[in-house]
């Protein structure tokens with residue numbers, strides 16, 4: 005069977021930027037002034053739009069004039085063909101040779117993106133000209149190679165993907181394929197034999213595209229359109245054939261605008277917000293990629309929109325990419341023009357890695373025979389499926405039930421998208437934190453290096469270079485922190501949407517006659533989604549555990565390399581409550597930390613929670629391996645604080661018919677990230693807590709008291725907890741508070757209990773002597 009493999013050689017290519025300035029429109033000619041000068045085939049000057057300057061500007065010689073230099077610059081007199089010949093045609097030729105190319109038009113609304121990409125009858129656009137080139141090259145090819153050209157056309161409208169080659173399609177999903185990168189599942193791919201056929205399809209697709217008349221543009225595109233042409237070229241010799249697969253993506257973006265400028269409201273305003281969101285995401289990616297070339301380690305937020313995910317390959321992967329920045333020459337468009345040119349200028353820094361997509365096919369007779377066999381099996385299966393579908397269609401009663409369920413399917417689908425989006429956001433947040441962790445590490449090293457270097461020569465060249473690098477890292481950290489805050493906001497919005505969806509499902513179910521069945525079905529589906537999220541959380545946690553282990557190992561190696569004396573290490577560690585064992589073990593020494601009873605309590609709780617927890621270390625009293633302990637941090641932060649888990653907890657509360665679910669006092673800590681959890685946790689360590697009223701302590705848990713107590717009256721305690729409560733009674737400096745009673749499930753002859761009773765027998769007999777029936781009453785209220 006054919007297999008496309010990545011060949012060894014890769015070439016780095018810069019993103020090519022061509023700027024095209026359109027002529028003034030009829031209306032603009034009456035009202036506006038031309039402020040664009042194309043100085044030569046690369047240079048552009050944007051003149052100051054203000055004819056009159058105020059006093060301050062005049063005396064300080066301030067001007068808004070801006071000068072730029074790009075790979076190509078085209079003035080209003082240039083046609084699309086001029087742009088194509090000078091900047092695009094060679095790249096298109098590469099597509100027939102198995103290379104990928106992406107061409108996208110970027111600019112504000114009404115600046116001429118659609119005109120440039122689609123064009124008119126008299127002035128055909130880049131899409132049309134590219135297609136003609138591809139078919140001309142195929143036609144002129146005088147080798148024995150065979151070609152297959154396929155095309156797809158999609159639009160992203162309001163963050164939903166639609167197939168423009170299908171009359172009415174549902175929402176399409178993006179898939180991340182390890183071999184092919186980002187693909188759109190279910191997108192129609194049509195085989196074409198001539199440029200005219202594609203143009204026919206293009207016109208058809210364009211007629212389906214969402215456009216609106218806005219104040220700035222009569223036919224403003226409300227969606228981002230992506231036309232993808234794949235050219236498969238098969239080269240044969242006697243036994244083997246080689247396949248070259250080139251892909252060309254032609255992208256016409258929707259126009260960005262300010263709501264105030266377009267004077268739009270309602271749906272138009274919503275479209276505008278979504279368009280701006282994805283364009284902002286694109287601009288952020290361009291910024292980050294540009295920065296990455298200069299500074300390294302900047303996080304690129306591809307996941308923020310469908311558009312950027314689709315364009316990912318074009319922006320940093322295997323593609324020769326051309327950005328055509330379109331601008332208007334009108335003086336009232338100055339800000340938009342400068343903004344577009346600013347991003348175009350940054351985009352020049354972007355680098356992609358171009359490589360031919362080559363695969364081979366063994367064409368032995370046996371392979372053909374196998375292919376035929378497979379096809380025959382497939383035909384049989386399809387026939388059978390068709391017969392089944394026919395019989396299904398005839399059962400109208402079943403169909404009626406299907407109709408009844410269709411609303412649930414729609415809502416389930418939306419919920420699943422909501423879950424997917426949340427997972428993506430959390431993945432992005434996680435990646436961002438990983439990046440910042442590296443940044444912070446580097447910062448630490450830099451600080452050390454600066455301090456050391458300053459001892460040698462104060463403010464020398466090396467120190468200055470280190471400081472410059474430090475500033476860059478600080479900037480990166482700040483930018484990433486800002487991005488992280490935005491992700492958290494988006495997660496909150498997503499979570500709100502999840503609640504709305506769930507309410508809608510609940511409402512729909514309660515209005516339906518098949519209530520019980522639908523409720524079970526809905527819960528089943530929601531649980532399925534919750535399960536997906538949990539699996540994702542676990543994958544992240546495993547990654548964190550792995551990272552911690554590597555760090556742990558490295559630290560030991562470092563410590564050993566430094567060679568401090570064993571006794572000294574032991575002394576220092578003991579001061580920190582750490583004991584070190586097995587010094588001479590071939591795997592290195594093992595570190596143990598003494599935990600306070602409350603820490604041990606939550607570790608115990610979380611061990612129960614996690615079925616995947618890899619707690620291989622020894623658990624003895626309140627001693628837990630450092631490694632386990634660190635990994636639990638992350639688990640806890642997600643268990644208690646991530647929207648996913650809050651969602652799951654809310655669901656379980658709901659399904660439990662309003663009965664209170666088990667919760668711990670510190671579960672209200674809002675720690676949405678690893679670092680904020682650490683912060684929250686260390687705060688928690690500083691103040692002892694008393695469990696909330698009516699709370700059940702798990703087996704083996706213990707409590708600590710302090711003067712800062714919750715005003716609860718009763719707690720129920722398992723026998724194991726009583727034991728540890730007693731064992732750690734020295735921690736109960738204030739004893740069981742006068743306002744509290746402890747209810748227990750232990751047999752009266754339990755030795756631990758007897759000891760406890762004797763401790764409180766004279767001072768407060770009621771504090772610790774409730775009968776089991778009371779324990780049962782108390783615990784059944786909330787378990």
Ligand SMILES: Nc1ncnc2c1ncn2[C@@H]1O[C@H](COP(=O)(O)OP(=O)(O)OP(=O)(O)O)[C@@H](O)[C@H]1O
Pocket residue numbers: 025026027029111112113114115116117118119120221223224225226257258259260330
């Ligand atoms: N090179 C050009 N020559 C003549 N007219 C042009 C040219 N470029 C654009 N125009 C005209 O400018 C107007 C706006 O162009 P167009 O619709 O292509 O903008 P756009 O950037 O795609 O806008 P939106 O983002 O709102 O979809 C149209 O009337 C178009 O005909």
